[in-house]
Amino acid sequence: MTIRCTNSGSATPVVQDQEDWLDLSGFGEIACWIDVMEVTPPGNTSTTSVQLVIESSPTVDEANFIQTTPTVNIGSALPFYTASTTPFVVRSMSNLGYPLARYLRWRLLPSTTGLWDITFRIRVVASRSVMTFRPTQISGALLWLRGDLGITLNGANVSSWADQSGSGNTATQGTAADQPAYAPIGINGVPAILGNGTSTYLKTPSMSVPTTTTIFTVVQPLGTGNTLRILDMDNVTAYYLGTDATPGAHYKLIVANNTSPYGTAVAGSTVNAPSIVSATYDGTNGTVYYNVTTSSSCPFPNPSGSLPMYIMTGYFIGDYWNGYVAEILMYSSLLSMASQRQIYRYLGARYGIPVP
Numbered sequence: 001m002t003i004r005c006t007n008s009g010s011a012t013p014v015v016q017d018q019e020d021w022l023d024l025s026g027f028g029e030i031a032c033w034i035d036v037m038e039v040t041p042p043g044n045t046s047t048t049s050v051q052l053v054i055e056s057s058p059t060v061d062e063a064n065f066i067q068t069t070p071t072v073n074i075g076s077a078l079p080f081y082t083a084s085t086t087p088f089v090v091r092s093m094s095n096l097g098y099p100l101a102r103y104l105r106w107r108l109l110p111s112t113t114g115l116w117d118i119t120f121r122i123r124v125v126a127s128r129s130v131m132t133f134r135p136t137q138i139s140g141a142l143l144w145l146r147g148d149l150g151i152t153l154n155g156a157n158v159s160s161w162a163d164q165s166g167s168g169n170t171a172t173q174g175t176a177a178d179q180p181a182y183a184p185i186g187i188n189g190v191p192a193i194l195g196n197g198t199s200t201y202l203k204t205p206s207m208s209v210p211t212t213t214t215i216f217t218v219v220q221p222l223g224t225g226n227t228l229r230i231l232d233m234d235n236v237t238a239y240y241l242g243t244d245a246t247p248g249a250h251y252k253l254i255v256a257n258n259t260s261p262y263g264t265a266v267a268g269s270t271v272n273a274p275s276i277v278s279a280t281y282d283g284t285n286g287t288v289y290y291n292v293t294t295s296s297s298c299p300f301p302n303p304s305g306s307l308p309m310y311i312m313t314g315y316f317i318g319d320y321w322n323g324y325v326a327e328i329l330m331y332s333s334l335l336s337m338a339s340q341r342q343i344y345r346y347l348g349a350r351y352g353i354p355v356p
Contacts (some may be wrong), residue, residue, distance in 0.1 A: 008244045014108040018060065021256070022104040024126055025149070031125045032069060036117040039074055050074045050116060051109040056101040057184070058148035058191050063156065064184045068104070071104050074118065096250065101184075112271055133346050135329050138339045142164035142210060142217035143309065143330040147191035151182060158182050158193055161202055161311075171202035171311055180312060184306045187220050187274045187326045187353035193312070197322025199224060201313035209238045210332040217241065219350050221270055221323035222300045228322060230277065231330075234315035238303045241279055241288070241320070243270055253279040253288035265296045272323075276344065283332045292344050293356050326351060 024030065032054060039050065041055040052072040057064040104124065110116055135144055143165055148169070150162025157179035175181045180200035186192025195201065217230050221243075229242035240254040244266055253265040263280070263289040279287045285298035311328065312321035327350075329343065349356035 002004060005066055012278075013024060013110070016105040016107070018105075020105075021060075022124060022126075023062050024056075033123040035074055035121040035123070036074055036118065037061045037121070038117075040115070040117050043278060050118060051111065052120075053107050053109065054122075055107055057103050057107055058101040059151050059153060061153050063104070064101075064182070064191075065103075068101075068185055071109075074120075083325075108287060109172075118167075126268060133342055135343060135346065138315045138331070138335065138342070140331045140333045140335075141329070142167050142193050142207065142213075142332045143169045143204065143328060145171060145311075145328040147183075147186055147193060147326045151191070153182055154179055155283060157308055158202065161193065163204070167207070169204040169207050169309070171204045171309070173200075173202045176267075185323060186324045188350070190351060192220075192324040192326035193322055195312040195321040197228070199320060201317075201320060202311045204309040204311075206308050207288055209233060209303045209305050209307055210331075211302055211304060212283045212332075212334045213239065214278070214280050214329075214331045214333065214335040214340065215239070215241060215275065216327070216329040217320075217325065218274065218327040218347055218353075219323060219325050220274045221272055221321075223272070223322045229310070229312065229314045230317045230321055230325065231328060232313075232314045233303075233307045236315075238307050239304065240314075241277065242321070249278045250295075251288055251290055253281075253286050255286045255303060256345055257301040265298050267287075274353050276347050276351075276353055276355070278344075280334055285325060301331060 002343045034052065042246060052074055053067045054069040055065040055070040057066070059290055108118065108123060135141060143163055145161050146164060149164055151158060152160035154176055159173055159174070159179050161171040163171070178200055181194040181196070183192045186194070211276050221228070229240065230243050233239045235257045236256055238256065240252070240328065244250045244252040247271065250266045250271060267288050276291050281300065283302055284299055285297050286300045288295060312325060313319065327347065344355045347353065
């Protein structure tokens with residue numbers, strides 16, 4: 001394609017049309033080749049004065065695009081890249097601050113005013129190699145929320161978080177004042193939802209309460225507190241996963257059916273760092289895990305019924321989560337250890353959390 005700027009008084013960037021953006025849903029990395037056939041930099045100089053960047057965003061909202069690749073400086077020395085050169089590779093799980101989200105586009109940035117034109121081609125090869133595993137490959141997925149998929153924004157806040165499990169349990173918030181913030185760079189450079197600790201939350205429609213379950217969450221608290229709830233299906237009659245009554249000291253699982261007695265299982269100390277907080281319930285015993293390590297388990301009564309899932313608050317509203325929630329997975333069964341390991345490795349790689 002050829003891009004030509006004829007406004008000598010402008011250094012306004014040129015952005016790829018939305019209809020030509022790439023949708024990379026399900027891909028883990030891309031390799032890019034850039035071929036420049038002809039270029040006249042601003043002011044017709046011979047110096048490098050036009051830059052090209054590739055940006056990605058989990059949504060089509062302009063404000064959420066962030067630079068995904070290193071900046072490519074384009075000058076008069078041609079060609080810049082050819083098919084024989086080594087491409088640069090962008091991974092969704094990079095620790096370099098270049099996250100890859102769903103939509104991909106290019107942007108040209110002239111550094112000075114002046115006349116310029118460029119004829120170039122970008123070739124992108126997408127690969128699933130970094131994300132060969134998807135949680136829905138394991139049967140029984142009841143809920144899958146991920147910060148870079150299915151986000152509907154109301155300004156800078158999240159009004160809907162679409163369920164990727166296929167079960168239709170999309171979390172929503174219709175009250176603008178209670179909508180959590182969206183963080184395009186949340187945990188390990190990956191998008192996340194941000195709770196303010198005082199009022200913001202999301203809620204799914206009512207769903208059947210599983211009598212056995214496996215739950216995974218990826219969180220990063222920004223402050224400690226008393227019984228801060230990551231998710232809650234009513235801790236009196238179903239499942240609760242959050243912190244315990246000692247202000248922010250531990251993570252806690254409750255499974256209940258409104259019949260006494262019931263206990264709590266407690267996991268490692270909460271810290272302001274990316275963490276995988278997970279839990280299992282086999283129909284008798286519940287166990288909570290912190291970064292894969294088992295901390296405690298205890299017997300619980302068997303829940304039943306149909307209830308919504310509250311995210312970042314309690315069923316009766318309160319005890320709001322303060323911090324990031326990047327991913328939630330809930331299954332309607334106790335997963336095998338092999339399946340649990342698959343998910344731990346997927347989450348650990350994606351969010352930069354060491355797992356065994």
